[in-house]
Amino acid sequence: MSAPAPLPSSSIDDERTSFSREGLKRAFLDHLYYTIAKFPKIAGKNDFYLALAHAVRDRSLQRWLSSSAQYNQAAPRTVAYLSAEFLMGPHLCNQLINLGLADTAREVLAEMKLDYGEILRQEEEPGLGNGGLGRLAACFLDSLATQQIPAFGYGIRYEYGIFFQTIIDGWQVENTDKWLRYGNPWEIPRPEWSVEVKLGGRTEPYNDDAGRLHVRWVPEKTVSGVPCDYPIPGYHVNTTNTLRLWRAEATEAFDFSVFNRGDYLGAVNKKVTSENLTKVLYPNDETTQGKELRLEQQYFFVSCSLQDMLRIHLARGSAIAEFDRKFAVQLNDTHPAIAIAELMRLLVDEHLLPWERAWGITTRTFSYTNHTLLPEALERWPLALFERILPRHLELIYEINARFLNDVRIHFLGDESRIARLSLIDETGERYVRMAHLACVGSHAINGVAELHSELLKSDLLRDFYELWPQKFSNVTNGVTPRRWLALSNPRLTALVTRAIGDAWITDLPRLRHLEEHLDDPAFREDWRAVKRANKADLAALLLRRTGVKVNPDSMFDVLVKRIHEYKRQHLAVLHIVTLYLRLKSGRARDHQPRTFIFGGKAAPGYHTAKLMIKFITSVGEVVNNDPDIRDLLKVVFIPNFNVTQGQCIYPAAELSEQISLAGKEASGTGNMKFAMNGALTIGTMDGANIELREQVGAENFFLFGHTAEEVRQIKQAGYRPMDYYQSHSELHACLDLIQSGFFSRGDPELFRPLLDDLLQRDPYLLLADYQSYIECQEQVTQAYQDTEAWTRMSILNTARSGKFSSDRSIREYAERIWKVRPTPVTLLNGNELEQTLK
Structure with missing residues (x-):
C-alpha cells in the first residue's frame, strides 16, 4: 500500500514535530535519552515502544492544542459521549495510521535494526471495557474526530481493567489486568481541573435571602475526581478530540495526626477507600457492597463530567441557561443515566435555576442509546441502596416522577396499570429505581442500534414510552471504524483494495462497491485468496503460541468470538462440532471439509453458566483434537483473553463468521460488521444488524438459519417443549446423549448436567428448536x-x-438527526497563533 502523505506540520515547529523520517528519528532518540533515560545498547523493547509513543504523541499535541484553542474561541455545540466503557485498543498503531506516520515509523525502526511489529506489540492494551459497548464507543470517538465534530469522550480511568483471562484445565480463571504497570505515555493528567464528588449523607432544606426554598446536600464523604486526558486524532485531518477519563482520589490522602498516633494504616484509610471507586471495571455486583460500588462508580464519572462541561461552558463566556445549546450529551446505555438527576441537581441546587427552566435545559441536552433487548439487563437500583448513596438524587427522581406521571394520567386517562409500568419507581415487591425509565423521561431522543432492535424497542421493551412519545424514537444502526478494523488490522487487504480502487474508501467506505468491478478478474481473485491465506497463517502461528494447538491454515477457519452468554449461543456451535464428530466417527460425513473452529470471549466472573460453556468448548476440543481418527479434519481452539489486539489478527483471517444469537435478543452486534468488512461470510439468524448485513451483501452471500423473532414469540407463547425436539431428531438425541454420558468430561456425567438439564427442560434461547436448521445451513x-x-x-x-x-455513517446520522451539530474544521496553529487565541 502506498500510504497517503502524512499531515503537514507547521513551520515554527518543524524541528520538534517534523513528520519527516529524520525528524521522527531524532525525536525517537531524544525521548529514549531524555524521557526514558536510556541509550540504545541498554534499552529494552518496552523502552523503544515508550520512546516511539512519546515521539508520536508530540505530533498529536499540536493538533490537539489547535483543536482545543479553536473550540474555545468559536464555542461550537460539542458532543459529550458518556460511557462506562471505552475499549480503545492499543493507541500507538492507531495514532500512526491516523497521522499518516506508519510507513515513516517502520523505516525509522528498520534503520535502527528494530522490528516494527515487535515494538508495537509492547503496548499494554487498556482493557477499559467489557465488549461491544466499549468497542463501539472507541469507534465513535475515531469517527467523531475524522468527521471533524467537536467532542469529548467521558468515562472512568479504571486502574485495573477487564480481567486478564487464562484457561486452566478448561476453566476460565480471572487475573488482574495490570495495564498501567509500565506507565502510560498517552495519558496527560489534569489535576488543576479536579472536581469534588459527594456521596451519602443527608439533605437539608433552607431559605435564601428572598425567602425561596432550596435544598442543601450534606454528604457523608467527598472524593476528588482527577481528569486524565488522551488525544484522539482524526484520520488525516487536524481535528484531535479528547477522551477524558476520571480517576478517584481522596480529598485528603494522608492524615498526619493519625499517623503520629501510630495508626499507620488509618492515616491512609481515606486514600484507599476513595481510590477503590475507580480501581476495577465492573465490580462483581452479586453482593451489596458490589452494588454500592458500581452505583458509586456510575455517579462519580457522570458528576465529574457534568461539572467539567459546566466549567468549560462558563469559561467560554456562555450563560448557564444556554448549556443545552452548547453541549449535546449522549448516554451510552443506562450506566450514565444518573446524569439526568445530576444535571438537575447542579442547575437547581448549585446554580439556583427554577425547576421548569432546569428541566427544559436537561431534556434538550440528553439523548439515550439503548443497547439491549434483555429486560434483566436494564439497570435498576434498590431504593434503600440508592437513598443511602444518593439521597438528594432520590428526592429529585421522586419530583421528576411525580410531574411525569401527572402528564401520563392526562394522556392515558384512567389507565392505572400503564402508570405503574411507566413509573420511574418499580413498586412490585422490593422497590427499585428504573434507570432506563429515567433515561427515557429525561432525554429528547431515544434510539436503538439496528433496525430490528429499534422496532422491538417500540413494540415490546419500551412500548409504553413509544406510545407516549413516538417522536422521540429513531434508529441509528451501529458501525465500526474502517481505520482500526481494516486499514490497521489487515494491511495486506488494505494494500490490495487500494491498488484496485484507490484509498478514498478509508473515509468513505461505500466506495468499496468499486471492488465489484474486479470480480471477474482471475488475477484479482487469486490475490484476494493469497491475502486470506497469509492472514490465516498469521493466526495459526498466534494460536500455536497462545494455546499450543497446531492448526492447518488450509482448513476453513470458522470463528465465534464475542462475550460468552447463553443468548449468544456458543453452545449451539459446540453441538454442531459434536454432530460432525459423530458423523466422522461413523463414516457418515461425505465430502467433509476440514475445519478449524476458533472460539474466544470472556464470561462475567459471577456468570456460572457462561463459565461452564467455556469448559464445554474446551472439553470437546480436548477430545476432538486428540482423536487420531480425526486428525486435521476437525480442530477446536479456544483462544484466551480475547481483546482488541487479538481481534486485529482474528477478523482478517476468518472465513466463516458465526452470528448465531437467538433472533430478537442481540441489539446489533458489531463483530458481524468487522468480519464482513474483512471478507468473511456470515452464518447467522435474523437478529440485530445481521438483517441489514444480509440486505447489503445479498441473501445469496449470507447463510441464514433459524426462527425469526416473531416465530420465537409464537413458539414461546404456544408453550415451548424442548424435549419434543430431543425425541424427534435422532442426531440431536445422539449428540446430547454422548455429552450426557461423560464422553467429553473424562467420564464425569455430572459436569455438563446443568447445561443439558436447562436445554431439555427450559431451553430459553431455543437451541434445540434451531438445531436442525443450523446443521442443514452448515452443510x-x-x-x-x-x-x-x-x-x-x-x-x-x-x-x-x-x-x-x-461508524462514520453512524456518527453523521447522530450529528444530523439527534445532536444537531456540524463539523468544525481545525486549522493547524503555530506557537504564536496559539498564544493569540489565549488573549
Whole structure:
C-alpha cells in the first residue's frame, strides 16, 4: 500500500514535530535519552515502544492544542459521549495510521535494526471495557474526530481493567489486568481541573435571602475526581478530540495526626477507600457492597463530567441557561443515566435555576442509546441502596416522577396499570429505581442500534414510552471504524483494495462497491485468496503460541468470538462440532471439509453458566483434537483473553463468521460488521444488524438459519417443549446423549448436567428448536466452500458491500438527526497563533 502523505506540520515547529523520517528519528532518540533515560545498547523493547509513543504523541499535541484553542474561541455545540466503557485498543498503531506516520515509523525502526511489529506489540492494551459497548464507543470517538465534530469522550480511568483471562484445565480463571504497570505515555493528567464528588449523607432544606426554598446536600464523604486526558486524532485531518477519563482520589490522602498516633494504616484509610471507586471495571455486583460500588462508580464519572462541561461552558463566556445549546450529551446505555438527576441537581441546587427552566435545559441536552433487548439487563437500583448513596438524587427522581406521571394520567386517562409500568419507581415487591425509565423521561431522543432492535424497542421493551412519545424514537444502526478494523488490522487487504480502487474508501467506505468491478478478474481473485491465506497463517502461528494447538491454515477457519452468554449461543456451535464428530466417527460425513473452529470471549466472573460453556468448548476440543481418527479434519481452539489486539489478527483471517444469537435478543452486534468488512461470510439468524448485513451483501452471500423473532414469540407463547425436539431428531438425541454420558468430561456425567438439564427442560434461547436448521445451513456452508472461485466471489462481495457499516455513517446520522451539530474544521496553529487565541 502506498500510504497517503502524512499531515503537514507547521513551520515554527518543524524541528520538534517534523513528520519527516529524520525528524521522527531524532525525536525517537531524544525521548529514549531524555524521557526514558536510556541509550540504545541498554534499552529494552518496552523502552523503544515508550520512546516511539512519546515521539508520536508530540505530533498529536499540536493538533490537539489547535483543536482545543479553536473550540474555545468559536464555542461550537460539542458532543459529550458518556460511557462506562471505552475499549480503545492499543493507541500507538492507531495514532500512526491516523497521522499518516506508519510507513515513516517502520523505516525509522528498520534503520535502527528494530522490528516494527515487535515494538508495537509492547503496548499494554487498556482493557477499559467489557465488549461491544466499549468497542463501539472507541469507534465513535475515531469517527467523531475524522468527521471533524467537536467532542469529548467521558468515562472512568479504571486502574485495573477487564480481567486478564487464562484457561486452566478448561476453566476460565480471572487475573488482574495490570495495564498501567509500565506507565502510560498517552495519558496527560489534569489535576488543576479536579472536581469534588459527594456521596451519602443527608439533605437539608433552607431559605435564601428572598425567602425561596432550596435544598442543601450534606454528604457523608467527598472524593476528588482527577481528569486524565488522551488525544484522539482524526484520520488525516487536524481535528484531535479528547477522551477524558476520571480517576478517584481522596480529598485528603494522608492524615498526619493519625499517623503520629501510630495508626499507620488509618492515616491512609481515606486514600484507599476513595481510590477503590475507580480501581476495577465492573465490580462483581452479586453482593451489596458490589452494588454500592458500581452505583458509586456510575455517579462519580457522570458528576465529574457534568461539572467539567459546566466549567468549560462558563469559561467560554456562555450563560448557564444556554448549556443545552452548547453541549449535546449522549448516554451510552443506562450506566450514565444518573446524569439526568445530576444535571438537575447542579442547575437547581448549585446554580439556583427554577425547576421548569432546569428541566427544559436537561431534556434538550440528553439523548439515550439503548443497547439491549434483555429486560434483566436494564439497570435498576434498590431504593434503600440508592437513598443511602444518593439521597438528594432520590428526592429529585421522586419530583421528576411525580410531574411525569401527572402528564401520563392526562394522556392515558384512567389507565392505572400503564402508570405503574411507566413509573420511574418499580413498586412490585422490593422497590427499585428504573434507570432506563429515567433515561427515557429525561432525554429528547431515544434510539436503538439496528433496525430490528429499534422496532422491538417500540413494540415490546419500551412500548409504553413509544406510545407516549413516538417522536422521540429513531434508529441509528451501529458501525465500526474502517481505520482500526481494516486499514490497521489487515494491511495486506488494505494494500490490495487500494491498488484496485484507490484509498478514498478509508473515509468513505461505500466506495468499496468499486471492488465489484474486479470480480471477474482471475488475477484479482487469486490475490484476494493469497491475502486470506497469509492472514490465516498469521493466526495459526498466534494460536500455536497462545494455546499450543497446531492448526492447518488450509482448513476453513470458522470463528465465534464475542462475550460468552447463553443468548449468544456458543453452545449451539459446540453441538454442531459434536454432530460432525459423530458423523466422522461413523463414516457418515461425505465430502467433509476440514475445519478449524476458533472460539474466544470472556464470561462475567459471577456468570456460572457462561463459565461452564467455556469448559464445554474446551472439553470437546480436548477430545476432538486428540482423536487420531480425526486428525486435521476437525480442530477446536479456544483462544484466551480475547481483546482488541487479538481481534486485529482474528477478523482478517476468518472465513466463516458465526452470528448465531437467538433472533430478537442481540441489539446489533458489531463483530458481524468487522468480519464482513474483512471478507468473511456470515452464518447467522435474523437478529440485530445481521438483517441489514444480509440486505447489503445479498441473501445469496449470507447463510441464514433459524426462527425469526416473531416465530420465537409464537413458539414461546404456544408453550415451548424442548424435549419434543430431543425425541424427534435422532442426531440431536445422539449428540446430547454422548455429552450426557461423560464422553467429553473424562467420564464425569455430572459436569455438563446443568447445561443439558436447562436445554431439555427450559431451553430459553431455543437451541434445540434451531438445531436442525443450523446443521442443514452448515452443510450448505461446506458445499459452498468447496467451490473455491464461488467462495472467493462471495468473500469479495461481503467486503465490497459493507460500506453501510462504517461508524462514520453512524456518527453523521447522530450529528444530523439527534445532536444537531456540524463539523468544525481545525486549522493547524503555530506557537504564536496559539498564544493569540489565549488573549
